[in-house]
Amino acid sequence: MKRSCSTLLTFVFTWLCLSAAAFAVRVGEQAPDFNAVDSNGQSHALSQYKGKFVVLEWHNNGCPYTRKHYVSGNMQNLQKEWIAKGVVWFTVISSAPGAQGYVTAAEENAYLKQMKASPTAALLDPQGTLGHLYNAKTTPEMFIIAPDGKLVYQGAIDDHPTTEADDIPKSKNYVSVALTEAMSGRPVDEPSTRSYGCSVKYAQ
Amino acid sequence: MAQRGRVAVGCVLLAIGLASEAGAAPKQAPHSSVELVSENSSVAADTDFNLGLLFRLDPHWHIYWVNPGDSGEPPRVSWQLPQGFTADALQWPTPKRLPTGPLMDFGYEQQVLLPVRVHVPAAFAQRVAIHAAVRWLVCGDICLPAKAEVELSLPVAAKPGDNPQTAPLFQQARASLPKPVPKAWRLSVADSKAEIRLLVNSAGKLHSAVFFPLDANVIEDSSPQRVQRTALGFTVALKKSDQFTGPLTVLRGVLADSESHSYAVSVAAPASAGRGRGASQ
Numbered sequence: 320m321k322r323s324c325s326t327l328l329t330f331v332f333t334w335l336c337l338s339a340a341a342f343a344v345r346v347g348e349q350a351p352d353f354n355a356v357d358s359n360g361q362s363h364a365l366s367q368y369k370g371k372f373v374v375l376e377w378h379n380n381g382c383p384y385t386r387k388h389y390v391s392g393n394m395q396n397l398q399k400e401w402i403a404k405g406v407v408w409f410t411v412i413s414s415a416p417g418a419q420g421y422v423t424a425a426e427e428n429a430y431l432k433q434m435k436a437s438p439t440a441a442l443l444d445p446q447g448t449l450g451h452l453y454n455a456k457t458t459p460e461m462f463i464i465a466p467d468g469k470l471v472y473q474g475a476i477d478d479h480p481t482t483e484a485d486d487i488p489k490s491k492n493y494v495s496v497a498l499t500e501a502m503s504g505r506p507v508d509e510p511s512t513r514s515y516g517c518s519v520k521y522a523q
Numbered sequence: 524m525a526q527r528g529r530v531a532v533g534c535v536l537l538a539i540g541l542a543s544e545a546g547a548a549p550k551q552a553p554h555s556s557v558e559l560v561s562e563n564s565s566v567a568a569d570t571d572f573n574l575g576l577l578f579r580l581d582p583h584w585h586i587y588w589v590n591p592g593d594s595g596e597p598p599r600v601s602w603q604l605p606q607g608f609t610a611d612a613l614q615w616p617t618p619k620r621l622p623t624g625p626l627m628d629f630g631y632e633q634q635v636l637l638p639v640r641v642h643v644p645a646a647f648a649q650r651v652a653i654h655a656a657v658r659w660l661v662c663g664d665i666c667l668p669a670k671a672e673v674e675l676s677l678p679v680a681a682k683p684g685d686n687p688q689t690a691p692l693f694q695q696a697r698a699s700l701p702k703p704v705p706k707a708w709r710l711s712v713a714d715s716k717a718e719i720r721l722l723v724n725s726a727g728k729l730h731s732a733v734f735f736p737l738d739a740n741v742i743e744d745s746s747p748q749r750v751q752r753t754a755l756g757f758t759v760a761l762k763k764s765d766q767f768t769g770p771l772t773v774l775r776g777v778l779a780d781s782e783s784h785s786y787a788v789s790v791a792a793p794a795s796a797g798r799g800r801g802a803s804q
Contacts, residue, residue, distance in 0.1 A: 513740055
């Protein structure tokens with residue numbers, strides 16, 4: 320009797336959580352608050368960055384689409400450029416243990432050093448909590464949250480959904496365009512695009 | 524030394540010659556291969572014919588449909604055709620749903636032929652040499668980019684010749700291409716806050732189907748589709764994508780009752796008051 324009660328409660332709780340996630344995130348609405356731990360053991364809540372632009376970059380270091388932007392140095396340049404302008408940039412890794420892209424904190428720090436990448440922090444999300452909260456589907460997938468907490472961009476990093484680094488110079492970078500527009504007080508012209516990449520390797 | 528050299532060159536030339544005659548050998552790539560095949564063994568002036576990209580995949584690996592779903596990328600081809608020839612876009616047989624964890628992709632496993640219609644001019648050279656650069660993404664648990672150059676050489680004849688080797692492949696592909704909705708059918712969509720309902724009056728001919736969207740970010744690809752049988756057909760409830768920015772103007776996609784039978788649908792949403800935005804795309 321006792322066991323089926325707690326099973327029922329677990330079921331209801333899970334269902335409620337999943338239902339909440341199903342209404343996850345919409346451009347123009349408040350981005351959901353989160354709490355996540357980075358590769359240095361520090362925790363970050365979205366709410367502590369109110370007043371700043373926040374970029375969430377979903378990441379899998381083995382995915383050819385992610386590698387397109389890292390081996391070329393494109394992502395690192397974007398991080399540097401926008402952090403210098405006051406943006407908070409989080410790399411998020413939602414790969415489950417054993418899946419491609421999963422990294423321990425030490426491995427992620429070694430990767431960041433090797434790739435000369437300097438995001439504000441790399442958030443480790445092996446349970447997929449943050450990924451499911453934002454309904455992140457691909458690596459890369461980009462989210463931009465404005466200083467007032469509203470989601471102003473969700474989607475692809477750029478307009479060439481390929482694995483070829485040669486496409487980068489001729490691509491429109493949606494993140495840079497959106498940040499430029501939002502920072503100058505203009506509405507983001509293309510707030511929602513189809514992201515491209517490998518599927519996020521969530522825990523089952 | 525010179526003699527051996529000449530023999531070597533001769534062998535190479537013979538090999539090239541044979542390769543051109545045979546046309547396409549499958550080009551290997553990670554966990555997959557691609558081959559350029561022709562429905563006909565010869566080409567006739569002013570007579571369209573079909574080529575195809577034949578993909579073979581290792582077990583548990585797949586490639587993607589024109590709309591790959593939540594992730595992935597469909598194959599792309601860039602043609603080098605003789606003067607005056609043109610090729611239409613790739614045609615896409617009915618895909619399969621490919622769950623990947625909690626996400627959903629659309630594509631093909633094992634083997635798939637993507638047909639292409641080629642338009643032939645009135646006058647051209649003796650032999651038709653076709654070249655294509657193909658790029659695709661092949662995925663299992665992980666994804667690998669793949670590319671290959673394929674070629675095919677075909678002789679000219681008064682009428683396009685039969686090709687019994689490839690005939691079953693093209694027949695199967697054609698059977699699996701989405702067909703136009705029969706004239707007697709009536710389709711409509713109802714757009715509500717959280718979902719899109721597709722109503723199909725199939726004059727009693729079809730009571731269930733799976734919907735594959737052509738456009739991204741309209742429906743949530745991974746949501747189960749609720750099918751309800753009606754007297755004359757069925758309805759499908761499709762949860763909207765959280766990236767859907769409405770209003771819905773047209774719902775485009777493929778309705779599949781099995782892998783072999785599917786219909787191409789393009790259903791205009793009811794025009795909202797004050798917005799006469801006319802014809803569906």
